[in-house]
Amino acid sequence: MGWLHKREWLVVVLALVVVLRIPSLFEPYWYGDEAIYLTLGQAINQKVPLYSGIHDNKPPLLYMAAAVASGNQFWFKFLAMAWNLATVGAFVKLAGKVFEHRKKQVILATFGFSILTTIPFWEGNIANAELFFLLPTVLAAGLLWKRQTGTKVVFWAGVLYGVAALFKMPAILEAGIWPLVWMTGKEKGVFKNMILLAAGISFPIILSGIYFAIRGGFTDYITAAWLQNIPYLSSWQSASAASGMFSIKGRAAVTVVLLAFIWGLHRIIGRAGLIVGIWGVITLFASLLSGRPYPHYLMQMSGVASVALALFFEKRTAERIVSVGALLAIIVTFVGFGFYKYPVVSYYTNFISWVWGQKSTPAYYSWFDAKVNINYDLASIIKSESLENEKIFVWGDEPALYALSHRLPVGKYTTKYHIKDFKAEGLVMELLKKNPPKFVVSYGKEEELPGLSVWLRDNYVLEKKIEHVKIYRWTKLSFVISRL
Numbered sequence: 001m002g003w004l005h006k007r008e009w010l011v012v013v014l015a016l017v018v019v020l021r022i023p024s025l026f027e028p029y030w031y032g033d034e035a036i037y038l039t040l041g042q043a044i045n046q047k048v049p050l051y052s053g054i055h056d057n058k059p060p061l062l063y064m065a066a067a068v069a070s071g072n073q074f075w076f077k078f079l080a081m082a083w084n085l086a087t088v089g090a091f092v093k094l095a096g097k098v099f100e101h102r103k104k105q106v107i108l109a110t111f112g113f114s115i116l117t118t119i120p121f122w123e124g125n126i127a128n129a130e131l132f133f134l135l136p137t138v139l140a141a142g143l144l145w146k147r148q149t150g151t152k153v154v155f156w157a158g159v160l161y162g163v164a165a166l167f168k169m170p171a172i173l174e175a176g177i178w179p180l181v182w183m184t185g186k187e188k189g190v191f192k193n194m195i196l197l198a199a200g201i202s203f204p205i206i207l208s209g210i211y212f213a214i215r216g217g218f219t220d221y222i223t224a225a226w227l228q229n230i231p232y233l234s235s236w237q238s239a240s241a242a243s244g245m246f247s248i249k250g251r252a253a254v255t256v257v258l259l260a261f262i263w264g265l266h267r268i269i270g271r272a273g274l275i276v277g278i279w280g281v282i283t284l285f286a287s288l289l290s291g292r293p294y295p296h297y298l299m300q301m302s303g304v305a306s307v308a309l310a311l312f313f314e315k316r317t318a319e320r321i322v323s324v325g326a327l328l329a330i331i332v333t334f335v336g337f338g339f340y341k342y343p344v345v346s347y348y349t350n351f352i353s354w355v356w357g358q359k360s361t362p363a364y365y366s367w368f369d370a371k372v373n374i375n376y377d378l379a380s381i382i383k384s385e386s387l388e389n390e391k392i393f394v395w396g397d398e399p400a401l402y403a404l405s406h407r408l409p410v411g412k413y414t415t416k417y418h419i420k421d422f423k424a425e426g427l428v429m430e431l432l433k434k435n436p437p438k439f440v441v442s443y444g445k446e447e448e449l450p451g452l453s454v455w456l457r458d459n460y461v462l463e464k465k466i467e468h469v470k471i472y473r474w475t476k477l478s479f480v481i482s483r484l
Contacts, residue, residue: 158200
């Protein structure tokens, strides 16, 4: 009870996180990336080899988390909520070190962090990799914040950054904060610590490589989860990212200049100001690495944004300047880069209206996306008229249909854009002809998959059409015989 007496505020903050996350547990299957994670989670549970048998372009831990949730969105969101609560707990420890347990600043920073990682503004309601890798990166920062940390601490902090990178690659950039801090001349054993940090980062990544090598999928793993990320990230960018300061070269140049400027001011701004400044610049660069305007990338900045907010109320003018600089950089980038804006108030009012019976379930679903109800209708047909081990094929960017129906795709790709990005049209058609699925769902533009229209005409009958979406059923006698 003594512990609780001193931290009633933390209980209130954690309760607030739970309340704000309850609507996320009841969202329909609407978010494309989340549906991909769930589909891969289902595939893992069915012993389909990751990357070689089912594809996406992130490291494995996010898909493992989806597998733990049995590929079920409710449990995946529930896991995200529990993980977020643990992350808030870890952040409290970090904030205590940053502000040397000055209670008001710790509470303000924790409250800000909790809100930013929970509400839809930065897609806190979605179980994306950024939400998961925050826990190991926050824990690592907490270990390394103290001056002259031991060698074991440095190594295990590196391990945490390595684990974070196994959720998504940009997390590893945060490890670059500490060598810059150590090189201010006031830290001992800088070179040794850098080696230990690198060794720690490498440890879980090497273990993951050994795991996939034992399972015979090392090449597919390295290619899909690591090497393909470079060309994949450049496959599409927002208009703001194509030129000027926001181009990849412009971002890199600005990052180097800002880091050099902040590092040069370390005697003036102090250690806390130095870390916050470097942390802000590096995470900002990491958030913009893909050149895409999805706000969940900014989730990586939630820690430094929250610390900067509380740092503004410190007495030292230098630290306030660092705080204002960090917050202004985030705001200017959010506006200038053209990040998508997700509604917050209407997200919650939509949920409340549904719970109170003022909205029907279809109306509640359609608030998220007009295609949601179509996908649910199609998934109902597929589930009722096919077996669990039967595969389907969806021509379109609607992986939710796989996740909803608990049916895996023919081939390893879950979306049309993956098939096109990796120029796998010929391979996909070959697989379809060898292993024709009972159902094919087309969201249009069938001519973009050469041979699909003719193959459907000769082998399938139109089962149902909902608006522009068509679901086809296999009609060949061989299909009937194979089921006898």
